[in-house]
Amino acid sequence: MNQFSIxxxxxxxxxxxxxxxxLVAISGGMDSVALAYLCKLEGYSIELAHCNFQLRDEESVRDENFVRQLAATWNIPLHVQRFDTIAYATANKSSIQEAARTLRYEWFTTLLTQFSHLKWTLTAHxxxxxxxxxxxxxxRGTGLGGLTGIFARNGRVLRPLLSVERATLEKFTLENQLNYVVDSSNQKEEYTRNYFRxxxxxxxxxxYPxxxxxxxxxxxxxxxxxKLYRQLVRVxxxxxxxxxxxxxxxxxxxxxQFEHxxxxxxxxxxxxxxxGQIAEATKLMRARTGAQLLASAGNWRLxxxxxxxxxxxxxSQDADFIIVSDAQAAVEFAAGKLTFRKIKNVDSVDLTAPTTALLDKKLLEFPLQVRRWREGDYFYPLGMSKKKKLARLFIDLKLSLPEKERVWVLTAGEKIVWVIGIRIDERFKLTAKSREALCVQYSPLV
Structure with a gap:
């Protein structure tokens, strides 16, 4: 390896x-010292970034002091950050190694954002x-994605030594009389990577030599x-x-039609x-309507x-009901927003729009309620003299489970006035005897 290869x-x-x-990430170990020196030899303008994870007591202090001395000797700007890695890992329920990795790369991103003259971060993998x-x-069974390994470039993080063997770096540091520190934890085989190494x-x-x-x-x-697989899957x-x-x-x-x-x-x-949930998802394809599978992480379901x-x-666990007073002009709820206005002339109102309900105000008992529909709920659909359960209505309308769960109702006392966005109740419609109308307009949550 010569100075031009980097x-x-x-x-x-x-x-x-x-x-x-x-910005060259430097722990003080052989790999990162070699990388920094190679960049220096090549004439690149570099700054160093050292993470002190405070996990090895005196060794952590030793490493930081070594890097500070190296930066001073080379006359190179240095950034140092100390992390409470154990506290972070505990708070985020992650391993120490995962916590250190997250803290490290988040800090690199912060540095590149904070100092605009820094263009790239280099690590010594x-x-x-x-x-x-x-x-x-x-x-570990990570699938095809895991077999692509460490990326030479990930955003503004570059790893220019991925084609270079450790033995080559050892020879380089020896020939150039470079000092470095040795992390004693790298010899402990209770760490998975060390056991493999x-x-x-x-x-x-x-x-297999x-x-x-x-x-x-x-x-x-x-x-x-x-890469090809991702392209085909995306299509x-x-x-x-x-x-x-x-x-x-x-x-x-x-x-x-596919290997589903x-x-x-x-x-x-x-x-x-x-x-592990894909077998269950496959079974769901043959299950009855309404069957569901919750994601093991996050808040999605199938x-x-x-x-x-x-x-x-x-x-979601939003409020189950909201009170609406006679003087209220609008109310917001989990599924959207209702606006209320009293009108005398109904000619300008689009009575065919499912998002508009025109009701006989005199027949309404205030305060009204906006609530989720419940099993057992019934109403008298507009134009019908017999009551109908909402569950039956939803079957007739072929609503899916998520669609059913988004249904709210407007009630007066114990009576349903409007299945919001679907149909009003026959008992509260305007008639020739109506003196005042209440226009309720529904704006669904987009």
């Missing part, structure tokens, strides 16, 4: 200009890190395959999934459904409705 690697993954200032990640992901991969190398290169070659292939999802009012409908007949478990996973996973699978948010 420039070639950087230019191969991002349009970095010679005038760009690079190398070829051996990539091989370890690929093998761990494969055995010190035990699993060396054992594999005894059988080129295992690291083989893994990287496969990673390149898997990355291309995964099919656009054909199969229809969006309306924040909900998504999946035609069962359309998805059944894989396609279902790609559709459902972004909504919080796990890989509902069977006739020949469709519907993706909709889980029912």
């Amino acid at each position: 420039k070639q690697n950087i230019e191969a993954i991002a349009p970095v200009l010679p005038t760009d200032v690079l 190398h070829k051996d890190d990539q091989a370890e990640t690929l093998l761990m992901n494969f055995l 010190h035990t699993i991969i060396p054992a594999l190398q005894r059988v 080129t295992v690291t290169t083989n893994l990287i070659d496969n990673q390149v292939r898997f990355t291309k395959i995964e 099919q999802i656009q054909k199969i999934v229809k969006e309306k009012n924040g909900e998504f409908a999946i035609a069962i007949a359309s998805i059944a 478990t894989a396609l279902l996973y790609e559709i459902l996973h972004p909504f919080g459904f796990s890989a 509902v069977k409705h006739r020949n469709w699978l519907l993706l909709s948010p889980q029912q």
